[in-house]
Structures are given as C-alpha cells and as structure tokens.
Amino acid sequence: MKTPACRAWAGVFLAFTLxxxxxxxxxxxxxxxxxxxxxxxxxxxxxxxxxxDTLDGKTIYVVNIGFGDTFLPEVRNVLAEKYPxxxxxxxxxxxxxxxxxxxxxxxIKEKGNAMIMGVGH
Amino acid sequence: MGVPTAPVVTxxxxxxxxxxxxxxxxxxxxFTFVPHxxxxxxxxxxxxxxxxxxxxxxxxxxxxxxAALTAPLTAEEKKTGFMLRPPQPxxxxxxxxxxxxxxxxxxxxxxGIPVILPTEARVAEMLKGTSHEPNEIVGTMRPSPPHEAWExxxxxxxxxxxxxxxxxxxxxxILALASTGVTSLxxxxxxxxxxxxxxxxxxxxxxxxxxLGALGPFSPANAxxxxxxxxxxxxxxxxxxxxxxxxxxxxxxxxxxxLCFAEKEDRLPSGWKxxxxxxxxxxxxxxxxTFTGWSIIHSGGFTTQHKEIIKRSMMPFASGRAQxxxxxxxxxxxxxxxxxxxxxxxxLSEWLMKNAGTPALQYWGSHREELQKAKAGVEPYASWxxxxxxxxxxVSSFKPETPIEIIVVGxxxxxxxxxxxxxxxxxxxxxxxx
Amino acid sequence: MTAEEKKTGFLARAPRxxxxxxxxxxNVAxxxxxxxxxxGIPVILPTEARVAEMMKGTSHAPEETVGTMRPSPPHEAWExxxxxxxxxxxxxxxxxxxxxxILALASTGVTSLxxxxxxxxxxxxxxxxIREQIKMNSGIxxxxxxNEANAxxxxxxxxxxxxxxxxxxxxxxxxxxxxxxxxxxxICFAEREELLPVGWKxxxxxxxxxxxxxxxxTFTGWSMVNYGGFALxxxxxxxxxxxxxxxxxxGSGSQxxxxxxxxxxxxxxNDEGxxxxxxLSEWLMKNAMTPASLxxxxxxxxxxxxxEGVAPFASWxxxxxxxxxxVSNFRSEVPIEIIVVGxxxxxxxxxxxxxxxxxxxxxxxx
Numbered sequence: 002m003k004t005p006a007c008r009a010w011a012g013v014f015l016a017f018t019l020x021x022x023x024x025x026x027x028x029x030x031x032x033x034x035x036x037x038x039x040x041x042x043x044x045x046x047x048x049x050x051x052x053x054d055t056l057d058g059k060t061i062y063v064v065n066i067g068f069g070d071t072f073l074p075e076v077r078n079v080l081a082e083k084y085p086x087x088x089x090x091x092x093x094x095x096x097x098x099x100x101x102x103x104x105x106x107x108x109i110k111e112k113g114n115a116m117i118m119g120v121g122h
Numbered sequence: 123m124g125v126p127t128a129p130v131v132t133x134x135x136x137x138x139x140x141x142x143x144x145x146x147x148x149x150x151x152x153f154t155f156v157p158h159x160x161x162x163x164x165x166x167x168x169x170x171x172x173x174x175x176x177x178x179x180x181x182x183x184x185x186x187x188x189a190a191l192t193a194p195l196t197a198e199e200k201k202t203g204f205m206l207r208p209p210q211p212x213x214x215x216x217x218x219x220x221x222x223x224x225x226x227x228x229x230x231x232x233x234g235i236p237v238i239l240p241t242e243a244r245v246a247e248m249l250k251g252t253s254h255e256p257n258e259i260v261g262t263m264r265p266s267p268p269h270e271a272w273e274x275x276x277x278x279x280x281x282x283x284x285x286x287x288x289x290x291x292x293x294x295x296i297l298a299l300a301s302t303g304v305t306s307l308x309x310x311x312x313x314x315x316x317x318x319x320x321x322x323x324x325x326x327x328x329x330x331x332x333x334l335g336a337l338g339p340f341s342p343a344n345a346x347x348x349x350x351x352x353x354x355x356x357x358x359x360x361x362x363x364x365x366x367x368x369x370x371x372x373x374x375x376x377x378x379x380x381l382c383f384a385e386k387e388d389r390l391p392s393g394w395k396x397x398x399x400x401x402x403x404x405x406x407x408x409x410x411x412t413f414t415g416w417s418i419i420h421s422g423g424f425t426t427q428h429k430e431i432i433k434r435s436m437m438p439f440a441s442g443r444a445q446x447x448x449x450x451x452x453x454x455x456x457x458x459x460x461x462x463x464x465x466x467x468x469x470l471s472e473w474l475m476k477n478a479g480t481p482a483l484q485y486w487g488s489h490r491e492e493l494q495k496a497k498a499g500v501e502p503y504a505s506w507x508x509x510x511x512x513x514x515x516x517v518s519s520f521k522p523e524t525p526i527e528i529i530v531v532g533x534x535x536x537x538x539x540x541x542x543x544x545x546x547x548x549x550x551x552x553x554x555x556x
Numbered sequence: 557m558t559a560e561e562k563k564t565g566f567l568a569r570a571p572r573x574x575x576x577x578x579x580x581x582x583n584v585a586x587x588x589x590x591x592x593x594x595x596g597i598p599v600i601l602p603t604e605a606r607v608a609e610m611m612k613g614t615s616h617a618p619e620e621t622v623g624t625m626r627p628s629p630p631h632e633a634w635e636x637x638x639x640x641x642x643x644x645x646x647x648x649x650x651x652x653x654x655x656x657x658i659l660a661l662a663s664t665g666v667t668s669l670x671x672x673x674x675x676x677x678x679x680x681x682x683x684x685x686i687r688e689q690i691k692m693n694s695g696i697x698x699x700x701x702x703n704e705a706n707a708x709x710x711x712x713x714x715x716x717x718x719x720x721x722x723x724x725x726x727x728x729x730x731x732x733x734x735x736x737x738x739x740x741x742x743i744c745f746a747e748r749e750e751l752l753p754v755g756w757k758x759x760x761x762x763x764x765x766x767x768x769x770x771x772x773x774t775f776t777g778w779s780m781v782n783y784g785g786f787a788l789x790x791x792x793x794x795x796x797x798x799x800x801x802x803x804x805x806x807g808s809g810s811q812x813x814x815x816x817x818x819x820x821x822x823x824x825x826n827d828e829g830x831x832x833x834x835x836l837s838e839w840l841m842k843n844a845m846t847p848a849s850l851x852x853x854x855x856x857x858x859x860x861x862x863x864e865g866v867a868p869f870a871s872w873x874x875x876x877x878x879x880x881x882x883v884s885n886f887r888s889e890v891p892i893e894i895i896v897v898g899x900x901x902x903x904x905x906x907x908x909x910x911x912x913x914x915x916x917x918x919x920x921x922x
C-alpha cells in the first residue's frame with residue numbers, strides 16, 4: 002500500500018496543486034451538482050375521529066405502549082377521581098414499542114369510546 | 123380506527139411526534155405534553171405530574187386531555203385527500219463549490235466530514251460502475267417503523283457514493299447495501315449500531331480488507347462503503363435528523379463506518395463455510411450482509427482453548443437481548459478447529475447457544491413459575507436460587523431464531539476476537555448490481 | 557559479519573520538503589490515498605492557501621514545535637510543528653476555529669493508532685467554553701456522525717497519528733490484528749456540562765483545571781458497551797455490568813470509564829444519593845465483583861489457600877461456574893472515570909474498559 006519512497010518523506014507536506022486561488026470564493030467557478038436527497042412519499046390526510054360530546058357514561062382506555070410502568074396508571078387514577086361518571090380502563094400494550102397489538106385495538110374498538118395513549122418514557 | 127384518541131407525550135419527544143403525525147396525515151393531532159422522563163418515577167411523583175401543567179402549552183394536563191377527547195373537530199382536523207411534498211429537483215442550482223459544501227453541511231446531508239460534491243461528471247463516472255439505468259428504483263428505506271419510507275434510484279445512490287468518496291468499482295456493493303432497505307441510522311432512543319460484511323470474489327476485485335486492521339481506518343473500500351451507507355441512510359432513507367428522525371440519546375461512534383469489512387475467506391479453517399454460503403449463496407457469488415446491534419467488545423487470550431473464553435465473553439450480552447455475533451481472528455478459528463474439534467461454524471454456534479447461561483436476576487424475572495418451584499424446594503430450581511449474587515443459571519438465554527453468527531476476520535498477529543450483541547438482518551447479491 | 561552489519565553512526569533519512577511537487581488535484585489525491593496518508597476517506601488537499609487559512613485559528617507561529625509522537629514505545633518518536641498539524645487539520649476537514657483543540661490534542665503526544673496486536677481504541681473529551689464556541693455536540697447523538705466539530709477533530713487525530721506520529725502502516729507501525737472501528741472518529745465529543753447534576757464537577761475540573769478553561773482529555777481502552785435498564789437502581793446495574801464486562805477481555809480488567817446520559821446522572825444523584833462523581837466512582841470501585849475464573853487465574857496464592865480450606869477462599873471455590881466473587885477488580889491508582897453526555901431521550905449509559913491518559917489546555921493553543 003505504501004512505497005518506501007513515500008514513507009521516507011516523513012509526514013504530510015503541503016500539496017501545491019494547480020487549484021490556483023481555490024481559497025477565494027470569488028474566483029471559484031460555478032458548478033452544478035446533483036440533489037443528494039431522496040423522494041418523500043405524498044401524505045394521505047387522515048381525518049381525526051369525531052370527538053365525544055360528554056365523558057359521562059363512556060368507557061375510556063388509558064393505554065401504555067411502553068411509557069414506564071407508573072405514569073399512565075396515575076393518569077387513569079387522577080381522571081377517574083375527577084370524572085367519576087366515566088369508566089377509565091388501564092391497559093398495557095403487548096410487546097415492545099415497535100410491536101403491534103391488534104387484539105387490544107380490536108377490544109378498544111369494540112368496547113371503548115375513546116383512548117388516551119402515552120408516547121415517550 | 124375511529125376511536126377519538128388523546129396522545130400524551132413526554133416533553134423530550136415534541137419534535138418527533140409532531141413530525142410523525144404530520145407525515146402520517148394528522149398534522150393537527152391534539153397532543154398533551156408531560157415532563158420527561160416518567161419511566162422509573164415512583165407513583166407519587168407521577169401523580170403530581172398528572173395534576174400539574176403541560177410544560178409546552180402551560181394548560182392543566184387533566185383539562186387538556188379531556189378537551190382533546192371532547193372539543194368538536196375543526197375543519198382542518200377533518201380534512202382528507204393528499205398533501206404533496208415539495209418536489210425534489212434532480213440538480214441543485216449552480217453555485218460555487220464553497221457555497222455548495224456549506225449548504226450540505228448546514229442541511230445535515232453529511233456525516234460531519236467534508237464530502238466530495240456530486241457533480242454531474244462525477245456521478246456519470248460513478249455510474250460506470252454498474253450496468254443499471256440511472257432511473258431504476260433501488261428500494262425504499264425508513265429510519266424506523268413509525269416513520270415513512272423514502273424511495274430512491276440508482277442515480278441517487280451514485281450521488282451519495284460520490285459524496286462518500288467511493289470509487290466506481292465499489293458502486294455495486296453500495297447499491298446492494300441500499301437495496302436491502304436497512305438504514306444504518308435506526309431511530310430508537312437506544313443508539314443502535316450496524317455492521318456490513320462482504321463475501322465472495324468482490325473482496326479481491328475492489329481490495330476490501332479482511333486482514334490486518336480490517337476494522338480500522340486503513341482500507342479505502344472498507345472506509346468509503348461503510349461511510350456511504352450512513353450518507354444513503356440520511357439522504358435517501360430520510361433519517362439522521364437529530365430529535366426528529368434520529369433519537370439515540372448518546373449516539374454510536376460505530377456509525378461513522380458501520381463496521382464495514384470483508385470476511386477473511388481464504389483463511390477459513392477447512393470445513394468452515396464463508397458467511398454468504400451459510401446463508402444459501404454460492405461461494406462464487408459476491409454478497410453484502412447487514413447486521414444490527416449495539417456494542418462490540420474486544421476479547422481474547424493466549425490459549426488454544428478458546429471456547430470457554432468466548433462463552434464467558436458473551437456474558438454481558440446474555441441478558442434479555444440474547445443475540446450475539448462473533449468476529450474471530452483466523453488464529454482463533456484455526457485453534458477452535460484443530461484443538462477443540464469444531465468442524466464447522468454451526469457446531470461452535472450450537473455449542474455456545476446451548477452452554478451459555480442466563481444471569482440469575484434475568485432468569486427469575488422472566489420465569490415466575492420456576493421461581494415458585496424453587497421456593498417450594500423443587501430441584502434443580504431450589505439450588506439455583508441459592509447461587510450467590512451475580513450468578514448465571516445453566517439455562518441458555520439464546521433462541522434458535524437468532525443463532526450466534528460467526529465471521530472470520532483479522533491479520534493473525536494475536537488470538538483475539540470480537541463479541542457483539544449483533545444479529546444478521548439481511549443479505550443482498552452484489553452481482554445483481556454490477 | 558559484513559561491513560554493513562558492523563556499521564555505526566547515523567543513517568540519514570531523506571530530507572522532508574515543505575511542499576510536494578505540483579500536480580493536478582486528482583493526481584495529488586491519488587498520491588495521498590495510495591501512500592496510506594488518509595483514513596481511507598478522501599481528504600481536503602492541504603494547499604498553501606488552505607493551510608494559511610487554518611493558521612488563522614491560532615496565534616502560534618507555523619514553525620513552532622508542538623510535540624512528538626510515536627506509534628508505541630519500541631518505535632521512534634517524530635517531531636512536528638504547528639504548520640504540519642495545520643496541514644492534517646485541513647485534510648480532516650476541520651475549520652480554523654477547531655484548530656486550537658487539534659493542536660492541544662497533538663501536544664499530548666498520544667497517538668490514536670497505538671500499535672499493539674490488541675487493536676486499541678482512543679477517546680477524546682472536550683470541556684470548557686470552547687464546546688459552545690465551536691458548537692460541539694454533547695446532546696442527542698453526541699457520539700454519532702452528525703456534528704462537524706466532533707467529526708473533524710476526532711478524524712484529525714487519526715491523520716496526525718499516521719502522518720506526524722509515524723503510525724498506521726498495517727504490518728509495520730500498526731499491528732492490531734482485527735483493527736478497531738472506533739478509530740475512525742476516536743469517540744470525540746464534549747461533556748454535557750450544563751446538565752451535570754448539582755455537585756458533580758465537569759471532567760476537566762476534576763483533573764485540576766479551572767471551570768472557565770477549555771481542555772481536551774485523552775483516554776485509552778478497547779471497547780465501549782451501550783447499556784440501559786430500569787430493573788435495578790442505576791448504580792447497582794452499572795456495578796453488575798462492570799463485573800460482567802471484564803469477564804474476559806483485553807486489558808488488566810481494572811480500568812473503566814462511564815459515559816452517563818444526563819437522565820441517568822440525575823437519577824443517580826437525586827434518587828440514589830451520589831452527590832459527586834467521585835462518590836459513585838468510589839462505591840463502584842469498592843463494590844465491583846470479580847469473575848471467579850479471572851480471580852483464580854490471577855491469584856495463585858488465594859487458590860492455594862482455598863484448596864487448603866482457608867476461609868473465605870474455600871467457600872468461594874464452591875461457587876458455581878460463572879460466578880462473581882465479592883472482591884473488587886479495581887485498583888485505586890486507576891479510578892473509574894465518569895463523564896455526562898447525551899440527549900436525555902433515554903436513561904442509557906456507555907461503559908468501556910478505558911482509562912484517562914492525559915489532558916491539555918486548549919486555551920494555550922488559541
């Protein structure tokens with residue numbers, strides 16, 4: 002990889018190249034370069050689900066998708082204390098942050114009226 | 123799914139959730155923010171957090187959550203249809219090299235080191251490295267599953283290969299790597315690393331290093347192919363923007379090069395197959411394989427009895443994650459074959475998978491039934507429970523779906539090896555992209 | 557013996573010319589690449605104009621000697637000047653404002669490519685006001701390929717070690733059998749001083765510098781492991797992991813450096829009661845255990861006592877395979893070092909078999 006002659010020069014030298022005046026931007030030529038970025042897909046707008054007119058008599062799931070173990074139970078507890086006419090159900094999503102849990106989503110769709118979900122930790 | 127939802131988010135992820143809900147088509151999602159972090163905080167502290175104010179909006183958290191579920195939807199929140207992204211021109215507007223270099227740096231399109239600017243002439247030269255059309259789609263890539271996937275062409279990969287300083291003859295390897303769709307900058311708060319291993323005749327053809335110092339900064343092919351993966355992951359895989367599409371809290375120093383090297387196939391012990399052959403490719407095919415993990419430890423010792431040292435060196439990774447890849451110096455591989463009678467990589471892998479124990483703490487935490495038996499005096503559990511603190515129980519922490527992978531690499535100056543919590547993700551043919 | 561074999565006196569080396577022979581940028585770039593003067597990635601060619609621009613980053617004269625460096629003790633040391641360091645800083649892609657940090661690093665004389673068959677790694681940590689002044693990253697992704705200052709300074713160290721420290725020729729002045737992937741950047745980052753828990757000193761202050769001074773610190777080791785877990789209090793978890801880390805491994809098994817995310821550090825301070833870095837370090841040094849296999853391999857005397865039935869050794873010998881013994885692996889001369897870095901997205905930490913080598917003032921090289 003390295004020739005003995007190069008090695009004998011010991012160290013790095015200033016390369017005096019033919020790029021005269023490269024340091025001065027004013028003397029640089031204009032260049033045209035390719036855009037290095039890829040193509041983000043179009044975004045399909047998703048309408049948000051209709052809201053509830055009242056919490057009274059409704060079942061609301063508080064779902065932990067990997068948010069520590071202590072915070073969301075307290076969200077449920079405080080809401081249940083302040084809004085006792087609603088039914089507040091705490092659930093832990095199966096698997097890690099990246100795993101889906103279709104069973105739980107089906108249960109919420111069937112039995113729930115709304116959901117609070119935690120992101121972060 | 124039609125159920126009104128109020129997302130509650132720790133403050134640290136503000137940029138992340140706003141970006142994701144925008145890209146998922148709900149730009150007006152009603153977020154409630156809470157202090158960060160909440161994990162590991164006692165219930166009393168969390169209870170106080172819930173009763174406090176949202177640190178972003180200043181509103182009371184409870185009322186904000188209720189309003190998110192009950193306040194009627196605005197016209198904007200009900201919108202449907204498609205939102206187009208700003209079109210990406212093929213060429214940037216002409217400017218001086220200095221200004222263009224500054225733009226790349228400012229926009230985070232580099233790895234922090236200056237890049238070779240992808241002029242039309244340089245990209246055309248790079249494209250000589252493949253027979254494929256510039257407009258051909260290579261694949262799609264995303265920073266992690268919740269994020270959108272971006273699509274890219276041969277020419278776009280060539281532009282990033284130029285930036286990394288690669289030569290045209292490296293392009294088929296970089297295209298194959300890009301075609302896997304595996305990002306090198308996986309977005310998770312845990313700072314993942316990646317590894318890329320080349321096999322087959324391409325190793326010789328482009329002078330990749332699998333010998334002395336193969337993992338260090340010496341070989342132009344190893345250095346620029348590994349670097350190109352990170353540039354592709356940023357610019358074509360839509361990743362690497364801190365706080366939005368990259369969340370690794372501390373970052374991984376391995377992402378500069380992504381552990382890119384070649385297997386030392388010509389020094390495999392007889393009977394040990396090259397990695398790509400283990401995965402079903404022919405020996406004469408050229409293949410690039412990707413791995414995911416976090417850390418890699420240098421280990422070794424002057425002995426011919428390596429299996430016990432390897433088994434012990436895997437211990438830091440035996441807990442929970444239970445995925446390991448070994449990079450053995452040829453000396454170690456030959457000793458294992460000659461002195462410990464491992465006739466194949468698979469035999470060594472199986473022996474290690476069977477004999478590596480599980481840390482007791484981890485074992486009892488995930489085996490409640492056995493813990494009950496142990497407490498009731500049932501053997502062998504009862505005696506395992508008497509083991510001193512920090513012990514390992516003699517139960518394998520490895521599952522057959524994530525076999526221990528073994529690769530031979532090194533220059534035979536020392537009987538060393540590397541052990542990391544990596545697993546094989548995918549392999550792709552390099553020949554297909556020639 | 558031939559006449560040549562009996563020769564004494566000095567063998568003259570080819571003189572070093574300041575400038576290379578003129579050539580096209582393409583040809584000069586090829587020369588750099590083919591001669592092994594790079595890290596495998598293209599460099600910015602050090603033209604006179606670019607080096608002059610880099611020199612604006614320091615008040616020191618171009619011909620001033622910065623220091624000497626060698627690949628490892630059996631090798632010769634090479635001496636170098638400010639201008640030679642500037643040429644390598646240009647090559648790495650550094651900016652003039654990064655230059656005092658690179659000079660300070662070069663002044664330590666520590667090579668990043670230590671020649672041993674065991675593939676060493678190095679780490680460089682920056683403290684003080686320079687971090688802000690040159691916008692180093694100490695937050696999210698601090699150790700990853702995202703920040704110009706972190707990337708260029710770390711890279712410059714490797715180019716200096718090759719070209720000015722006479723190292724990095726595989727087989728001659730670099731013998732690491734497998735090589736170390738950390739040598740591309742040499743784990744170059746800044747400490748997150750702003751988020752240190754109350755009472756925890758910045759690293760350079762721990763080493764005797766003033767808080768307002770800017771300092772670069774070098775470390776040596778081999779491997780860095782990424783950990784996180786909520787199952788145990790952090791200090792107990794770290795203790796367990798430190799013991800396991802040295803189950804086998806490279807060095808003495810008695811040196812460690814921890815890179816704590818600010819969340820982890822705050823937890824350790826507020827919930828676990830360690831009000832200084834030093835107290836955490838001392839607790840870990842005292843309580844870290846030693847893998848039984850390592851202990852018996854190293855302590856022939858203790859093994860003999862154990863076999864003769866002397867307590868507590870005899871009972872340790874009955875521990876099951878893979879156990880740890882309640883004996884610290886650490887010696888007080890090599891303290892466990894602690895640095896806070898990260899973006900608070902997760903309570904993670906890194907632990908490595910690194911130890912502190914030396915520090916140097918950046919201000920001296922402004």
